[in-house]
Amino acid sequence: MSDAPILKTAGLRARVTDEEIEILKGVDLEIRPGEIHAIMGPNGSGKSTLAKVLAGHPGYEVTGGSAFFDGQDLLELETDERARSGVFMAFQYPVAIPGVSIANFLRTALQARLEDGEELDLFDFQDILLERMELLEMSPSFAERAVNDGFSGGEKKRNEILQMAVLEPALAIMDETDSGLDIDALKVVARGVNTLQKERPEMAVLLITHYQRLLNYIQPDFVHVIVDGRIVRSGGPEVALSLEEGGYREYRQLQSTASAA
Amino acid sequence: MPTNEAVQDIGLDDYKYHFITEDEPVFRSGRGLNEKVVREISAQKGEPQWMLDFRLKSLDIYNAKPMPTWGGDLSQLESVLSDIFFYVRPQERMERSWDDVPANIKETFDRLGIPEAEREILAGVGAQYESEMVYHSLKEEWEAQGVIFDSIEDGLRNHPELFREHFATVVPPGDNKFAAMNSAVWSGGSFVYIPPGVELETPLQAYFRVNQEQMGQFERTLIIADEGSRAHYIEGCTAPVYSTESFHSGVIEIVVKPGAHFRYTTIQNWSNNMYNLVTQRSLVHENATMEWLDGNLGSKLTMKYPSCFLVGERAHGSILSIAYAGNGQHQDTGGKVIHAAPRTSSSIVSKSISKGSGRASYRGLCKVYEGSTDAKSNVECDALLIDEAARTDTYPYIEIDENQSTVGHEARVSKVGEEQLFYLMSRGMPEEEAMALIVRGFIEPIARQLPLEYAVELNRLIELEMEGSVG
Numbered sequence: 001m002s003d004a005p006i007l008k009t010a011g012l013r014a015r016v017t018d019e020e021i022e023i024l025k026g027v028d029l030e031i032r033p034g035e036i037h038a039i040m041g042p043n044g045s046g047k048s049t050l051a052k053v054l055a056g057h058p059g060y061e062v063t064g065g066s067a068f069f070d071g072q073d074l075l076e077l078e079t080d081e082r083a084r085s086g087v088f089m090a091f092q093y094p095v096a097i098p099g100v101s102i103a104n105f106l107r108t109a110l111q112a113r114l115e116d117g118e119e120l121d122l123f124d125f126q127d128i129l130l131e132r133m134e135l136l137e138m139s140p141s142f143a144e145r146a147v148n149d150g151f152s153g154g155e156k157k158r159n160e161i162l163q164m165a166v167l168e169p170a171l172a173i174m175d176e177t178d179s180g181l182d183i184d185a186l187k188v189v190a191r192g193v194n195t196l197q198k199e200r201p202e203m204a205v206l207l208i209t210h211y212q213r214l215l216n217y218i219q220p221d222f223v224h225v226i227v228d229g230r231i232v233r234s235g236g237p238e239v240a241l242s243l244e245e246g247g248y249r250e251y252r253q254l255q256s257t258a259s260a261a
Numbered sequence: 262m263p264t265n266e267a268v269q270d271i272g273l274d275d276y277k278y279h280f281i282t283e284d285e286p287v288f289r290s291g292r293g294l295n296e297k298v299v300r301e302i303s304a305q306k307g308e309p310q311w312m313l314d315f316r317l318k319s320l321d322i323y324n325a326k327p328m329p330t331w332g333g334d335l336s337q338l339e340s341v342l343s344d345i346f347f348y349v350r351p352q353e354r355m356e357r358s359w360d361d362v363p364a365n366i367k368e369t370f371d372r373l374g375i376p377e378a379e380r381e382i383l384a385g386v387g388a389q390y391e392s393e394m395v396y397h398s399l400k401e402e403w404e405a406q407g408v409i410f411d412s413i414e415d416g417l418r419n420h421p422e423l424f425r426e427h428f429a430t431v432v433p434p435g436d437n438k439f440a441a442m443n444s445a446v447w448s449g450g451s452f453v454y455i456p457p458g459v460e461l462e463t464p465l466q467a468y469f470r471v472n473q474e475q476m477g478q479f480e481r482t483l484i485i486a487d488e489g490s491r492a493h494y495i496e497g498c499t500a501p502v503y504s505t506e507s508f509h510s511g512v513i514e515i516v517v518k519p520g521a522h523f524r525y526t527t528i529q530n531w532s533n534n535m536y537n538l539v540t541q542r543s544l545v546h547e548n549a550t551m552e553w554l555d556g557n558l559g560s561k562l563t564m565k566y567p568s569c570f571l572v573g574e575r576a577h578g579s580i581l582s583i584a585y586a587g588n589g590q591h592q593d594t595g596g597k598v599i600h601a602a603p604r605t606s607s608s609i610v611s612k613s614i615s616k617g618s619g620r621a622s623y624r625g626l627c628k629v630y631e632g633s634t635d636a637k638s639n640v641e642c643d644a645l646l647i648d649e650a651a652r653t654d655t656y657p658y659i660e661i662d663e664n665q666s667t668v669g670h671e672a673r674v675s676k677v678g679e680e681q682l683f684y685l686m687s688r689g690m691p692e693e694e695a696m697a698l699i700v701r702g703f704i705e706p707i708a709r710q711l712p713l714e715y716a717v718e719l720n721r722l723i724e725l726e727m728e729g730s731v732g
Binding site: 055056057058059078079080082083084088089091094095097098099100104105108109112113146163167 | 681683686689702703
């Protein structure tokens with residue numbers, strides 16, 4: 001593992017576009033290549049906002065702080081530029097794109113990564129896609145279905161993982177904020193992340209989750225607890241285990257003490 | 262190239278196929294529509310007396326009928342019509358081989374960027390320009406089966422009885438003002454006859470273009486699919502852009518006899534100043550199926566409602582349409598199904614895309630006559646708005662005089678959402694590419710039904726139209 005962080009945020013603050021209240025109130029985070037970080041927090045703590053802000057969702061605006069990705073100022077880049085430089089976000093509830101097959105969708109995404117005038121070879125693409133699907137033990141017919149159109153929760157996750165496998169990001173952000181409800185979907189995500197990280201150990205992963213359960217399947221290197229827009233505790237996997245026992249109560253108390261002070 | 266500042270000033274999309282080739286017409290009527298023009302057209306074509314009488318009677322009907330006040334804005338139309346030439350004969354005779362195709366037409370294909378192989382097919386099979394290699398081999402094959410695929414003029418000349426038996430039986434001149442106009446001044450179009458039991462694998466294709474400044478185009482097509490036959494007819498147009506108002510009013514009549522299966526596909530892309538008012542209708546007999554596949558792009562105003570009159574038991578009609586209304590354009594399109602026999606069935610699927618100041622209206626009629634027991638009809642309208650300013654409306658007319666029938670109607674309007682765009686962009690697609698992909702997906706159910714080269718062309722046209730729609 002190299003020492004230079006792939007992602008480094010300092011005092012990152014953000015709010016919903018055109019609204020007063022800040023949701024992120026200064027997030028400091030450093031992720032190095034190959035590391036798996038988990039961010040856990042109660043509902044409304046800002047963990048899902050962090051994922052969206054990093055991916056460049058237009059519904060949020062950064063009000064302060066910085067974020068650097070692979071040495072570039074991430075906040076200067078458009079959503080699509082971030083993706084092309086290696087940021088990937090797996091959506092918690094990805095939207096449907098009727099009439100567009102997964103294969104077509106991925107082909108367009110890969111084509112967008114090429115220089116102007118360069119054309120993605122269709123046969124090469126087909127080979128990549130089939131090879132990726134085999135790795136993830138998916139049936140080739142899955143890629144012919146329209147993106148997320150009428151998909152079950154598990155199928156949506158499978159689609160997100162397949163995209164991640166094809167696009168090979170340097171940083172994968174998994175927004176699994178309340179997916180603890182669906183155990184099958186959870187297993188799809190875990191198996192996918194583990195398989196892909198085994199294949200490309202340099203890939204960094206940021207897991208956003210509410211429940212410790214996901215961490216039974218993916219072993220994080222670092223766990224951060226986010227409460228009220230700030231990371232209040234960071235440590236190893238043991239942090240997650242203590243949450244399992246004590247819940248977020250002690251952090252909430254910490255938070256109310258902080259705001260009282 | 263003439264320009265029109267007024268048009269540019271209101272920010273109409275640049276028409277992408279912006280060219281005019283120099284044709285030298287052999288004969289041109291005077292401007293405007295009157296009896297003299299009608300007589301000249303008929304005389305130029307050397308028509309029998311009955312056709313001249315028919316034209317003159319149609320002219321009277323046209324003059325007697327008021328301008329429609331529903332649908333699109335036709336308030337400027339009178340002045341447009343007084344200024345156009347109602348008849349121009351572009352070349353002395355139809356071209357006979359690719360080598361004979363005039364250089365300026367070949368240049369047109371170059372400008373369109375149509376690949377060589379496609380070009381020969383598009384080079385006007387059955388229309389003004391023919392490709393010898395492709396067309397003649399097909400034509401021999403068709404002729405051996407008794408299929409007639411001629412210009413409408415040759416149809417009248419060479420098959421007078423068959424022609425007269427069916428002509429204007431599906432769309433009589435009294436049907437509407439523009440059907441009457443077409444009946445008075447029709448010129449060009451196809452005559453098709455498929456004999457009983459004949460099934461054609463290869464689609465019959467017509468490709469024609471309006472290529473004479475200020476020329477109205479009044480094509481007339483008559484198709485007879487005899488008992489148990491099966492065929493597919495395709496028509497596509499790409500009109501050059503003009504500086505003045507333009508006008509197109511066609512009539513398509515199709516007779517689908519018992520047990521026959523006929524599909525008519527048209528992709529029309531008119532220049533932004535075109536009034537496109539077309540009557541397309543089919544008469545569908547027992548156990549027969551008629552399918553309209555209708556794509557409308559471009560034009561200033563299109564009013565077009567392909568219709569199926571289901572007159573025999575178990576007749577089936579299907580209308581699949583896609584409309585794209587860009588800046589300054591109004592697509593008033595849809596379909597009509599008339600159930601006039603028991604156990605008839607129909608479906609209308611209409612998809613529209615509006616962008617900027619574009620407006621797409623669905624206008625449809627489903628009529629079930631008393632005695633059409635167990636008739637079934639289903640209508641689905643799906644509108645996609647590209648931005649905040651775009652507009653769509655739905656005017657479904659449903660008239661049911663038979664209790665024992667089932668009619669369903671479903672309408673949906675969707676906006677290209679921020680979440681959809683974000684999702685695609687988060688995968689690395691630039692906004693414009695993301696938008697185009699969403700639109701391609703939206704029209705996919707229609708594109709899927711098209712032969713490959715037309716599907717490709719439809720996608721390409723819509724992508725060109727979409728350029729500059731974001732950011």
